[in-house]
Amino acid sequence: MLQYVNVSIDGAIIHAIKGASVLDTAIEYGFCIPHLCHVPNLSDIGACRLCIVEHIVNGRANVTTSCTLHAEEGMVVQTNTDRVRNLRRNLAELLVAQAPNSRAIQDIAVRCGVRKVRYPFRNDDCVLCGRCVRACAEIWKAHAIGFVGRGKERHVDHPFSVRPKFCKQCDYCIQLCPMTITPCNGPMKPGKERFCGNCESQLIIAEETGGCSWCRLGEGFGCGRYAGSKAR
Amino acid sequence: MPTLSTFRKLDMLRARLREQRKSITKTVAICGGTGCQAACSRDVIDAVKKELSEQNFSEEVRLCVTGCHGFCEQGPVMVIEPGNTFYCHVTSDDAPEIVSRTVARGELVERLLYTDPVSGKKIQREAEIPFYMAQDRQLLSQNRMVDPCSIEDYIAAGGYSALTKVLKGISPGDVVSQIKASGLRGRGGGGFPTGRKWSECREAPGDEKYVICNADEGDPGAYMDRCVLEGNPHLVLEGMMIGAWAVGAKKGYIYVRNEYPLAVKHSRVAVKQARELGLLGDNILGSSFSFDVEIARGGGAFVCGESTALMASIEGQVGEPRPKDVHTVIDGLYHRPTTLNNVETWANVPAIILNGPAWFASKGTRGSTGTKILALTGRIKNTGLVEVDMGTTIKTVVYDIGGGGVNGNKIKAVQIGGPSGGCLPANKFTLPVDFDALIEAGSMVGSGSMVVMDEESCMVDVAKYFLTFLQDESCGKCVPCRLGIDRMLEIVTEITNGRGTPQQLDLLEELADTVSQTALCGLGKTAANPVLTTLRYFREEYEAHIKHKKCPARVCKALITYSIDAGKCTGCGVCRQGCMHKAISGKKKQAHVIDAALCEKCGICRSECKFDAVLVA
Secondary structure (H helix, E strand, O other): OEEEEEEEEEEEEEEEEEEEEEHHHHOOOOOOOOOOOOOOOOOOOOOOOOOOOEEEEEOOEEEEEHOOOOOOEEEEEEEEHHHHHHHHHHHHHHHHHHOOHHHHHHHHHHHHOOOOOOOOOOOOOOOOOOHHHHHHHHOOOOOOOOOOOOOHOEEEOOHOOOOOOOOOOOHHHHOOHHHHOOOOOOOOOOOOOOOOOOOHHHHHHHHHOOOOOOOHHHOOOOOHHOOOOOOO | OOOOOOOHHHHHHHHHHHHHHHHOOOEEEEEHHHHHHHHHHHHHHHHHHHHHOOOOOOOOOOEEEOOOOOOOOHOOOOEOOOOOOOOOOHHHHHHHHHHHHHHHHOOOOOOHHHEEOOOOOOEEEEEHHHHHHHOOOOOHHHHOOOOOOOOOHHHHHHOOHHHHHHHHOOHHHHHHHHHHHHHOOOOOOOOEEHHHHHHHHHHHOOOOOOOEEEEEOOOOOOOOHHHHHHOOOHHHHHHHHHHHHHHOOEEEEEEEOOHHHHEEEHHHHHHHHHHOOOOOOOOOOHHOEEEEEEEEOOOOOOOHHHHHHHHHHHHHOOOOOOOOOOOOOOOOOHOEEEEEEHHEEEEEEEEHHHOOHHHHHEEEEEEEEEEEEEEEEEEEEOOOEEEEEEEEEEHHHHHHHHHEEHHHOOOOEEEEEEHHOEEEEHOOOOEEEEEEHHHHHHHHHOEEEEEEEEEEHHHHHHHHHHHHHHHHOOOOHHHHHHHHHHHHHHHHHHHHHHOHHHHHHHHHHHHHHHHHOOOOHHHHHOOOOHHHHHHOOOOOHHHHHHHOOOOOOOOOEEEEEEEEEEOOOOOOOOOHOOOOOOEOOOOOOOEEEEEEOOOOOOOOHHHHHHOOOOOOO
């Protein structure tokens, strides 16, 4: 039988499933925490760090990812403080400077409050969120793709760079990839990358700080507004 | 040798070994540590061995090939007892003289003695050398007594008596409370209270628990764990056994990196010997305690020194950290409660049990007790391993033990704690080597490496060096570490190339702060420390690079130019011949000229010039 615990998220006392991640709990109750590497029903690795929250323990606020934080009785979590918003913005800025060719990442950056990108753009096609790798390994038990290399050399590839027979080309990895959602005007040419952030849905959040803009992005990423229908 | 099935048999073995050794009146202890081996101590050992047998001393003289003595600068070193005679820079050619004079007749070979650079006097005894005098060598002094490949040596020196004491009558709970009372804190970097870790692991639910010794030391400039494991592996094993008894573990691992071949070899030998004697295995010394140790070799990833990455590596997974929202003392190796400690932490345990927690707590400061081994390297006279009481000031370590800068240069900064630590300027040298005091100053004790820098080191370049190291070694799993370090390096490189802007400095600071707060593992969280501390204490150097496009230390190649002072140049032509890029021209006995377009700024001309005629600006 499921056990329930009381968790305080942004001051609201929430009846959460014991051991469920704070991110899942928050999304279910309509708290929008930006996230990229988290996919429902896949294990959480805490790679993108966008879903950071402040977890308050003995009066000290620890910044940690909500996807790897498990709900426990009496837990106090703040999802939307100045500190968290600042850090999230800086992380999103790093991501969008790396991969401006993803509408999903452009949108996440806008939602996290990025207004200007201070780094030179790069034209990478992968942000190593690992959604594809985990889906392949955990849902299909195929392990047809995985991370190769360390640090700067880290990339996603087949074992020894050869597509194995057990890859049935189901394309599930492609469906989950944030890079498949290209910007409105198509992929940017090298040297012409920019931070757009002009979509209508995004302008709303620019005015209403801290509110949810019902952006279409949320649909693809399992936002509570679309998935759970339990409005805040 | 028969297995030791009771406590009494171990005591009898020890008594017998001591009895056997009574006939040995003289000991020649030659350092066989990695530092001295690099200085050809193997040849010295072979030569001395040959001489001893040729001059018929094999019976009464014991040749002991030991682990690191600490004074690596002077290697190969040897100590001859009785008399505590210390010889340094020994070569194999010296062996006949050493044996025929010092060993046979107790005479001194003057030229091999250590010369004190301050007074210029020759010092005979090891104990009187200033480098050793200011230290408190609890762990390192044992290195000198025992042959790391001989369990007999260790037992004869009183080894495994702490284990006997524990198994005979200290309950696991009492062991934990003794470690707690001693105030021992983790020597690997974080400084987490060891007693608390043990008690949490002990109380964690589960029958199967593990202890791990982390010997995956990877900080640039750090080699203290290497030397302890190489020099006295049984001490570490004994500490692990006591820890395993305390937390209730039956299985332990020593995770040692494969780049430390000697440490791998010695720990393997130690485990094998302990198994043969029944000190590892089932029902150790007839008690109910069963424990075994396996050696796991690491592939050399810096990140595998992080506890969760290390455990993943032992499990056969990719060595990447995972979030530690549930601590490893509850959910560690194979998802079982696991106590992971550093080599030095384990090595401290037997002495705490033998001498009592109060003895240990009497050393050091209130918050940081005991001694700490520091690896003193960089632009300093006496490089080597230094063991001091916690709370000793940086000044004492750098000037009294280290002897000050090379060539009398003024020391500018000390980088403590490797890539996770920070650079402290000379006006902070009054700070004690203490976990809390250093964290407050933005650095940390870390593993204990101390890299000394003088006026010829550019702090922006230092930050760049550490960022390059970290970028190479980051596992790349989380965004702040992978992209954040990369971008920081990008900015710092721009600055060293003279293309930095003041806005970039603010961005660098903000980015460093973000990385330190949001990275997944401890390594990522501390990765920004070199940048943050250099920005905090040496901001003017960054500003000089940005505003004036000058490198004050004359290191950053894009910002310096080489020229020849026509007044000083005698036209000897040494620089012209030395220049690999053919950038120097000039006729004999006439002032030479450097062609700036061809000059690669390697600095060879400057080091070759005997008249100081090559100028750098």
